[in-house]
Amino acid sequence: MSWEDRFHQPVQVPSGRPLETLADARDYILALPEAQQKTRPVLTATEALLLAATRTGPIQHAQWGMSQLIYGKPDGALKREKKVLKIGKRLAR
Numbered sequence: 001m002s003w004e005d006r007f008h009q010p011v012q013v014p015s016g017r018p019l020e021t022l023a024d025a026r027d028y029i030l031a032l033p034e035a036q037q038k039t040r041p042v043l044t045a046t047e048a049l050l051l052a053a054t055r056t057g058p059i060q061h062a063q064w065g066m067s068q069l070i071y072g073k074p075d076g077a078l079k080r081e082k083k084v085l086k087i088g089k090r091l092a093r
Contacts, residue, residue, distance in 0.1 A: 005022050014070070045062070048065035048066075
């Protein structure tokens with residue numbers, strides 16, 4: 001297990017220093033309120049971090065998970081999701 005592995009690019013945090021290592025990301029998650037730690041985005045990011053730290057998953061996935069946790073989904077992804085939902089509703093009728 002290596003929490004000192006570095007992200008390919010640091011994850012910028014709006015109100016703090018950038019997350020450069022898996023340990024930085026772990027500490028960021030552990031500093032969140034307990035209720036927030038149980039949300040889906042946090043759990044997803046945590047799983048990716050654990051997989052990267054144990055070398056059973058790519059570090060890039062942990063980086064993406066942290067970016068999604070901090071910044072949410074990109075606008076384009078949300079629009080595509082809504083479009084798919086609308087198409088699915090029409091097909092279900």
